[in-house]
Every structure is written in C-alpha cells, then in structure tokens.
Amino acid sequence: MAKDYNLFVPESKEILSNAGETVINRRQFLRYGFNAATGVLAASLGVLGFAAILLPPGGGSAGDLSVKFWAKGREDTAWYGAKHLQSMTKEDFVAEAANSNTGTSGASGVWNGVPVVVTYVEDSKWQGSPTDNNKARFQMMEGYDESGKYIGHFEDMVAMDERIYPSDDLIMVFGRCTHLCCIPGWQLVSNNYTDDSWTPGGTDDGGTKLFCICHSSRFDTTALEMNTNRNRSNGATFTYAGVRKAGGPAPVGLPLIPIELNNGVVEGITDYVDWLTYCD
Incomplete structure (x- = not known):
C-alpha cells in the first residue's frame, strides 16, 4: 500500500x-x-x-569541480538553505549529522551542471558495530539488474579503482531517477522512507532514503552495488557502481560520482560521467 x-x-x-x-x-x-x-x-x-x-542551471565554471549546494525554493526549509550555491564542505555535513539519530545528513547540489545528492554517513565510526543500533554505515553488496540477473559485487568495482568507494564518509550520486529521469532528493518529503532511522540490507524498510516525488522511487545511499543501465542516446549497455533501488518503479539504482576533498571542499571526479548517460 x-x-x-x-x-x-x-x-x-x-x-x-x-x-x-x-x-x-x-x-x-x-x-x-x-x-x-x-x-x-x-x-x-x-x-x-x-x-x-x-x-540546477546547465553548464558550469570551467575548471571548477567543487559541488555546490542547491536549495532553490527551499531556502527557509532545508538545513543548507542559507548556503545555496556555496561550495559544499565535509564540515557542513558533519555538523548537521550531529543532529541525526542515524549519524547521517544529506543535501541536494549541482556539480558540473548536473543535479546531484551528497550524503554523509558516519561509516568510519560505526563500521563493524552491531547493525541493529540504528547507526548507518556503508554496505558493499551484490548487484542484480532489472530482470534479476546477477551483475557482480560492488567490491569488483572498487578493485578496479579504489576511488569508487565513498571517501571520507561522503557519497555523491547523480540526482536523476532511473525511472523517468525525475529529480529525487534528500528529505524533499516527510514520510516513513525519509525518517531518521536506518535498517541494514538495502531493503525498503527503515528511513534515510532518497525519495523521488514524481513516482515514489526510493534509493538507499548506504547500500553500494554494481549494476547495469543503458545509454539513452545509443542504447549501449554499461556497467556502473551505484546505490541500490529500495522500492518503487525505478528499474535499478542511481550511479555514484566519485569524490575527493580539496582542503575540506567536496569535489567530483570526472572519470565516470558515462554512467550518467541514461538521461541524455
């Protein structure tokens, strides 16, 4: 229901x-x-x-790989509303996560002219602790495509490039739904899926999900998987590293965009922009 x-x-x-x-x-x-x-x-x-x-607006400043907060229309409701179009820093997310039961925080942003969502997870603090303590942490998982076919394990992607694993407790995903390319976001709505609660396993239980307000697809940014999608322009299939679809009509999860910190500022890595082509 x-x-x-x-x-x-x-x-x-x-x-x-x-x-x-x-x-x-x-x-x-x-x-x-x-x-x-x-x-x-x-x-x-x-x-x-x-x-x-x-x-977000198209384009972007040449040579600027920093991720900017995007709070247009939510300046008075989002925790980062006063930071609209300012560069994101890890410090911003750590401070906000201190108000969370799950040790998480998230924000919509713009990077390289595309919408993104950045989530902070206190993985380094809680990894290895009992999973029933409501403290979120990253989980490397097996991936299955929309037909149920086994694709591979997230560890396989990390073995090829260790930068793919979320660094510094931060993960950034492409902010376009794999269903019809709408814009899912962090706490755009208030419901059981976005509650400040966390359940392991990448299922639809628990909160802390990205929620797409168009058709209610949900994504778990703590559940890391390997999967496949198709280039919208030429139909070619590609393999990507991303986060799991927890529920809703989306066929697969969202691709991640590897990041790195530059003096505390969150910057995106451009090596895997082909993973974003399902919405070209």
Missing part, C-alpha cells in the same frame, strides 16, 4: 533568473524527463517555477 507523505512546498514562486545562470524554458523542462505525474506541483508553482526548485 502506498504511504502518504507531505511535500515541502516552498512559499516563493520566483522563477529562475539569468543572473549568471541558464534560464530553463518549457522545452528544456520537458526534455529533462518530467511527465504528467508532476502536474499537481506544476499547476501550483507553474512549469518554470517547479523546474527552478529542482533543476
């Missing part, structure tokens, strides 16, 4: 301006994969207003 949830609707209906940003027009909005299921929000905010809340 579907669970009820409350959407955090921002008070402002301000449309994205072009003060150094890219204006999203109707054609671009539709191309980003939103469909009729988002009509309720679009009707109340306007198509451009809704897009401005969730979609």
Whole structure:
C-alpha cells in the first residue's frame, strides 16, 4: 500500500533568473524527463517555477569541480538553505549529522551542471558495530539488474579503482531517477522512507532514503552495488557502481560520482560521467 507523505512546498514562486545562470524554458523542462505525474506541483508553482526548485542551471565554471549546494525554493526549509550555491564542505555535513539519530545528513547540489545528492554517513565510526543500533554505515553488496540477473559485487568495482568507494564518509550520486529521469532528493518529503532511522540490507524498510516525488522511487545511499543501465542516446549497455533501488518503479539504482576533498571542499571526479548517460 502506498504511504502518504507531505511535500515541502516552498512559499516563493520566483522563477529562475539569468543572473549568471541558464534560464530553463518549457522545452528544456520537458526534455529533462518530467511527465504528467508532476502536474499537481506544476499547476501550483507553474512549469518554470517547479523546474527552478529542482533543476540546477546547465553548464558550469570551467575548471571548477567543487559541488555546490542547491536549495532553490527551499531556502527557509532545508538545513543548507542559507548556503545555496556555496561550495559544499565535509564540515557542513558533519555538523548537521550531529543532529541525526542515524549519524547521517544529506543535501541536494549541482556539480558540473548536473543535479546531484551528497550524503554523509558516519561509516568510519560505526563500521563493524552491531547493525541493529540504528547507526548507518556503508554496505558493499551484490548487484542484480532489472530482470534479476546477477551483475557482480560492488567490491569488483572498487578493485578496479579504489576511488569508487565513498571517501571520507561522503557519497555523491547523480540526482536523476532511473525511472523517468525525475529529480529525487534528500528529505524533499516527510514520510516513513525519509525518517531518521536506518535498517541494514538495502531493503525498503527503515528511513534515510532518497525519495523521488514524481513516482515514489526510493534509493538507499548506504547500500553500494554494481549494476547495469543503458545509454539513452545509443542504447549501449554499461556497467556502473551505484546505490541500490529500495522500492518503487525505478528499474535499478542511481550511479555514484566519485569524490575527493580539496582542503575540506567536496569535489567530483570526472572519470565516470558515462554512467550518467541514461538521461541524455
């Protein structure tokens, strides 16, 4: 049975301006994969207003690999609202996680012109402790594609490139749902899936999930797996490292984008951008 949830609707209906940003027009909005299921929000905010809340501007500063907070329309509700378009630092997430029962925190962001979600997990503190203590930690798991075929283990990906494993207790994933390329987020809604609770195993139990408000797909950013997806432009299948789909209509989980810290600032690594092509 579907669970009820409350959407955090921002008070402002301000449309994205072009003060150094890219204006999203109707054609671009539709191309980003939103469909009729988002009509309720679009009707109340306007198509451009809704897009401005969730979609970062295209492009990006050349040579700037830092990840920026994206709190458009949520400046008064998100814990990082006052940091909109500021570079993310590990310190930001550690401070927020101190308010969490599970030792986690998360934020929507923009990197290299695409939407991302960064999650902090106190893995280094709780890895190896009993899993029933409600303290989140990363889990390297086996991956199965949408047909149930075994693909491989996350450890296989790490063996090829150790940078793929979430470094410094931080993980960044591409913020486009594998269902219809909508924009899942961290605590965009309040429900059982996004509660401050954690259950091991990568299942749909417990909270601390990324939730897609379009069709209710859920993703567990602590459950790390190897999987496959298809390039939207040419149909070619590719293997990627990512996080597990916990529930909903999405066929597979979200790909991760490896990160590194530069004087405490979160920066993305560009070596695996091909993993993002299912929404080209």
